[in-house]
Amino acid sequence: MAGDPINLLGLPRAELETFVAEHLDAKPFRARQLMKWIYRRGAADFAGMSDLGREFRARLAEVAAITVPQIVAEQRSADGTRKWMLRMDEVQGIETVYIPEPHRGTLCISSQVGCAMDCTFCSTAQQGFNRNLTVAEIVGQVWLAHRELKDTRPDGRAITNIVFMGMGEPLANYRNVVPAMRVFLDELGYDLSRRRVTLSTSGLVPQIYKLAEECNVALAVSLHAPDDELRNELVPINRKHPIGELLEACWHYIDKQNGRSVTFEYVMLDGVNDKPEQARALARLLRGHPAKLNLIPFNSFPGTRYRCSPGAAILRFRDILNEHGLIATTRRTRGGDIDAACGQLAGRVKDRTQVRLGAKLTGRAAAQSP
Ligand code: SAH
DSSP: OOSOOEEOTTOOHHHHHHHHHHHHOOOHHHHHHHHIIIIISOOOOSTTOTTSOHHHHHHHHHHEEOOOOEEEEEEEOTTSOEEEEEEOSSSOEEEEEEEEETTEEEEEOOOEEEOSSOOTTOHHHHTOEEEEOOHHHHHHHHHHHHHHHGGGSTTSOOOOEEEEOSSSOGGGGHHHHHHHHHHHHSTTTTOOOGGGEEEEESOOHHHHHHHHHHOOOEEEEEOOOSSHHHHHHHSGGGGTSOHHHHHHHHHHHHHHHTOSOEEEEEEEBTTTTOOHHHHHHHHHHHTTSSEEEEEEEOOOOTTOOOOBOOHHHHHHHHHHHHHTTOEEEEOOOOSGGGTOSTTOOOOBOOOOOSSOHHHHHHTOOGGGOO
């Protein structure tokens, strides 16, 4: 058979069934057997797949491969959080973080090498953007973490939740993120319920509508400001898709997917978005809608102009939201000692952007932007 072997890692079930039919003239149950080996047992070669015939395995090895990213470094936090740097090519790397808690284990995965969204408070944004991850590179993060972690729990299920909150804007890599999510949800894949797979977005409105038609997962939205003027500054994509349109898309998603609520992420920046009147404005915006708020203490990184709001300001902000009938929680910072907390993932990115998004949308030249 000519051509490169096809990487089976990350192929959703329907595509794997097509693959075995076309390339191996095999029935769909072969695809199911393969999925069990790849995801449940974490197999990376065909030789050990004992319930597949010898000849079938040999043919598989000619046309297919299970190629996983390579771990180049691992760090462990005092609080149990683990961070892996994965090699993407000679120079570039992405990061994946595992956050253990008593009753769950959350894997925070990346969707791109860098990010082009240019949010002013995020360290990934400072690195610029290089490329989208492939489906195999997205699913590969879970595959690797599962391999590293499965012996840490008696039932082998160390990963109970997956969140797209690592590097990158997942909806900007829609084409590869959706098939990866199908593998996370598939009972022969990672068998996670739709409430345990969370896609976090800076607010790409057209893709939220598209997702509503195609895939059912929990939605988190990086709001960070109660009005367009401030959000334009913090999250530049807001200039293209302002808050009103974004919220419409969110409510549509919940309706369509029969979901419970959208989680709005709100990073607490001292003196910027943490005033009581801003909490009240936020409450007015979201009250009566299926919305929850997750307040994230700002995590610092070298060169940032922001500081985290003081603890008392965060509490007051949360209390005001609660008094207005909104459910607001504060995210506990994890892995701060190994730069694994929200917004601290930097990886290694060779920037290919010529003009930063913020500059592009305001018409300023990149060189003049701060
Ligand atoms: N691109 C996606 C996923 C990114 S990161 C998104 O924008 O939602 C996940 C969350 O961490 C987002 O809400 C992001 O705004 C937040 N975040 C980014 N930088 C941060 C920082 N320095 N401190 C705390 N949270 C940060």
